[in-house]
Amino acid sequence: xxxxxxxxxxxAFRRGMRGSRAWVYVAVVSGVLGxxxxxxxxxxxxxxxxxxxxxxxxxxxxxxPPL
Numbered sequence: 001x002x003x004x005x006x007x008x009x010x011x012a013f014r015r016g017m018r019g020s021r022a023w024v025y026v027a028v029v030s031g032v033l034g035x036x037x038x039x040x041x042x043x044x045x046x047x048x049x050x051x052x053x054x055x056x057x058x059x060x061x062x063x064x065p066p067l
Contacts, residue, residue, distance in 0.1 A: 002034075002037070005030055005033060005034050005037075006034065008026070009027055009030040009031050009034065012024070012027035012030060013027040
């Protein structure tokens, strides 16, 4: 979470705990934005890695599960 967003979330949380409903909303929104930003910056997980030699190929298939 960026410094500004983290500060906003902290201040909004404190003011919201004093009874201000608007600041609670600001705290929730800034927390969710920080979480989304953190998840967006993470690299995707590698599920399978294999080295191919010249002439080799792979076929990726997706099957729908049975109902």
